[in-house]
Amino acid sequence: MNRNANKKTGVIKDISIFIFLIIVTIALIFIFPDKKQEIINNSQDFFVEMIFILPAVMILMGLFSVWIPKEVIGKYLGHTSGLKGVLFSFILGALPTGPLYVAFPLAASLHKKGASITNIVIFLSAWACIKIPQEMVEIQFLGIQFMAVRLISTIVFVTIMAIVINKIYAYAEKTGS
Structure with a gap:
């Protein structure tokens, strides 16, 4: 039960961080409307980079955990x-x-x-x-x-x-x- 509670807490924390980043991005667009396209492009580039890099990192982490005592x-x-x-x-x-x-x-x-x-x-x-x-x-x-x-x-x-x-x-x- 403790392990499931920790997983739920981790998921909630991850979702909270993601929502926070979206809110910050939207706030930056309102604060700097002349930089709107640049903010959107940078956020999109970072998000796409994360989508490609993080799964590879997770796979490497799993292999590292198993292979190296x-x-x-x-x-x-x-x-x-x-x-x-x-x-x-x-x-x-x-x-x-x-x-x-x-x-x-x-x-x-x-x-x-x-x-x-x-x-x-x-x-x-x-x-x-x-x-x-x-x-x-x-x-x-x-x-x-x-x-x-x-x-x-x-x-x-x-x-x-x-x-x-x-x-x-x-x-x-x-x-x-």
Whole structure:
């Protein structure tokens, strides 16, 4: 019974978010009538993108849940994975291309399977900031020196940020905040 209640709550929450987004879109059309067509086009493009991407993400999430055991995630991305986990997190985040919202369900799954908060933050940040194709474009237009400085700075600051967030998360869990 508890599981069915959770499913109903999740469905209601999803529908509420969808209705909220429709209301925001309609409000934006009234607030900016001169941008009406642009708002409609952007909303439609986003909706179509979601229709195509989300089913694929759900399939990948299902396969990920079944194929990769919890022990493997714990070993390579868990709390005791150390620098190896940090390196794997950067690689896992930098390799795929695609919008960041695809990474969030994957990050949630990693967390459920035992990945540390540090490695999840690094994974999400690498997904957002470090992409192999992006690096190639940076080299072409801004030069290798710029790309190297930006990449090293990103890695350093993302790692620091991940460690700080992990400490805050651990403190919040400990104090019940």
